[in-house]
Amino acid sequence: MNAFEYAHPKTAREAVALLGSGWEDGAILAGGTDLLSLMKNYVVTPKRLVSINGIPEVTGGLGWEAHTGGFAIRALVTLDQLLQDKMLQKEFPALAQAAAGVSSPQIRNMGTVGGDLCQRPRCWYFRNGFGLLARDANGKSLVPGGENRYHAILGNDGPAYFVNPSSLAPMLIALGATVHLFGPKGGRKVGLADFFVIPKSDAERENALQPNEILTEVVIPAASRGLANATYEVRQKEALDWPLAAASVALKMEAGRVARARIVLGHVAPIPWAANDAAQWLTGKSITEETAAQAGEAAVAGAKPLSGNKYKVQLARVAVKRALLAAAKEGA
Numbered sequence: 417m418n419a420f421e422y423a424h425p426k427t428a429r430e431a432v433a434l435l436g437s438g439w440e441d442g443a444i445l446a447g448g449t450d451l452l453s454l455m456k457n458y459v460v461t462p463k464r465l466v467s468i469n470g471i472p473e474v475t476g477g478l479g480w481e482a483h484t485g486g487f488a489i490r491a492l493v494t495l496d497q498l499l500q501d502k503m504l505q506k507e508f509p510a511l512a513q514a515a516a517g518v519s520s521p522q523i524r525n526m527g528t529v530g531g532d533l534c535q536r537p538r539c540w541y542f543r544n545g546f547g548l549l550a551r552d553a554n555g556k557s558l559v560p561g562g563e564n565r566y567h568a569i570l571g572n573d574g575p576a577y578f579v580n581p582s583s584l585a586p587m588l589i590a591l592g593a594t595v596h597l598f599g600p601k602g603g604r605k606v607g608l609a610d611f612f613v614i615p616k617s618d619a620e621r622e623n624a625l626q627p628n629e630i631l632t633e634v635v636i637p638a639a640s641r642g643l644a645n646a647t648y649e650v651r652q653k654e655a656l657d658w659p660l661a662a663a664s665v666a667l668k669m670e671a672g673r674v675a676r677a678r679i680v681l682g683h684v685a686p687i688p689w690a691a692n693d694a695a696q697w698l699t700g701k702s703i704t705e706e707t708a709a710q711a712g713e714a715a716v717a718g719a720k721p722l723s724g725n726k727y728k729v730q731l732a733r734v735a736v737k738r739a740l741l742a743a744a745k746e747g748a
Contacts, residue, residue, distance in 0.1 A: 417455040421464040428473040428598045428630055434466045435628040439621070442466050444630060446474075446492055447526040450535045459536075459543060468492070473598060473632045474530065479503055480638075486594075487636040491530030495583075499524065508636065509746070510645040510664060514587045517649050517659065530631045532584050533595070533611070534623065537686075538658055539567070539578035547618040549575045565724040566660070569732070571685035572720055576614050579683045580622065585612065586664035586682035587647050589690065591640040599629035608634070612687035622686065643668055646742035649682075650731045659683045661728050663715070663735035665743045667703070674698045679715055679740075684732050691715035694736065703744035705737075712736035 423442075425431040435442035443451060443462035446469065454460045468474050474491040478501055481488045487507065489498075498504060498515040505512050518524050536542070541550030541558055550558045559567055559577040567577045585608065593608045611624050625631060644667040649659040662682035668675045677695040680688050694714035701707050712733040719729045 417452075417458065418461045420455075420462060422467070423464055424467045424469075425471065428468075428471055428632065431466050431468055431471060431630055432599050432628045434464060435630075436464070437628055439627045441627065444468055444534075446531050447494070447528045449523050449527045450531060454536060454543075457543065457545070459545060468630060474630065477501075484596075484633070484635045486638050486640075489529050489634045489636075491528060491631050491633055493529045495524040495527050495529070495532065496521075498529070498584075507641060508587075508591060508645055510647040510666075510743075511584065511587050511591070514583050514647050514649075514664070517583050517647075517651075519657075529584060529634060532582050533588075533608075533634070534625060534631060535581055537578035537622065538581045542578060548578070548615060548620075548622075549618050550577065551575075551618075560722055563724065564722040565727075567722055567725055568685045569719045569721045569725055569728045570681065570689045570716070571614060571687060572722070575616060576686040577722070578622075578686055580612060580685065580687050581658055582682070582688065583659075585688045586662060586680040587645065587666075588634060588636065589688050590664045590666040590678040590680045591636045591643065591645065592666075592678070593634050593636045595634050596632045597625060597629045598632050599626055603632070609688075609690060614686045640666065644743040644746045646739045646746060648735045648739040648742065650735055661731035661735050663712075663732065663739040665736070665739045667698075667740075667743050669744070673700055673702050679711065679736060681715060681732055681736070684719075684728055691736065693717070698740075703740050705741070708737040708740040708744075709733075711740055 423434045442464040445465045445467045476490040478489040495515040589609045647664040649662040666678045677698045679691040679695045694711045715736045
């Protein structure tokens with residue numbers, strides 16, 4: 417990797433001042449499970465690494481906090497801490513389940529919630545130096561006519577074809593979570609559903625974070641307390657790997673029927689994909705094998721598979737069905 421400076425500031429304000437105004441000026445170092453690999457392959461070449469370990473604004477535990485109005489999870493909480501937290505297991509078991517999907521104990525112990533949400537795409541074109549949008553010298557995307565079996569089936573009208581790799585984001589979005597960001601002008605809040613964006617150029621990023629901002633915490637609103645929640649992932653193997661498709665759901669049930677639903681697909685689009693039409697269709701219905709299957713069908717109605725990933729349509733359809741059935745069982 418290229419030579420770089422290292423800084424270990426004491427506060428968030430010191431950290432953002434060290435990051436600079438461009439993506440190559442500085443990079444945030446937390447667990448480092450993704451960043452260091454990208455640097456070793458020269459995919460990213462920051463001039464300075466800014467360690468945020470120990471900064472009060474991002475360090476701490478998780479739990480219900482009056483000042484946030486919800487269940488707050490600090491950015492440096494590890495995936496293993498999510499798994500071990502009894503309150504989270506009780507209130508949002510599907511979020512703990514999503515963390516458990518990261519099957520490597522080493523990554524669960526080092527990887528953080530903030531890092532999971534901000535990690536870069538796992539697209540092999542991007543990871544091999546072809547840029548975020550994987551274009552050739554003439555500006556044409558390599559993906560539609562290339563090796564695309566793990567790429568997007570939704571939100572892939574172009575120019576982005578990668579899939580969002582976050583394990584936690586679909587479930588957090590289904591729960592209505594908000595992220596707190598801190599930059600030179602202070603803090604700001606962004607709904608997690610709006611945090612992820614589909615870039616239009618290689619100069620853009622996959623989220624709303626600015627080069628000199630830090631994600632400090634994630635907050636699940638109190639209104640999501642009591643929702644039946646579940647997640648279901650389809651994987652090629654049980655060893656450490658990313659899912660081929662996933663679905664996370666949160667249901668408000670009244671008298672055995674759906675009063676409100678959120679369905680969010682993962683690993684099938686450049687952003688966590690909210691299946692709003694499918695969720696709306698469920699309103700007023702009870703969750704049965706038939707209605708869950710129909711909701712799965714509605715969730716992938718707009719899918720546009722590429723030459724090698726049509727199989728992902730069926731996987732996403734099944735993931736929605738099984739997540740809904742699991743949530744309904746929990747809420748019964």
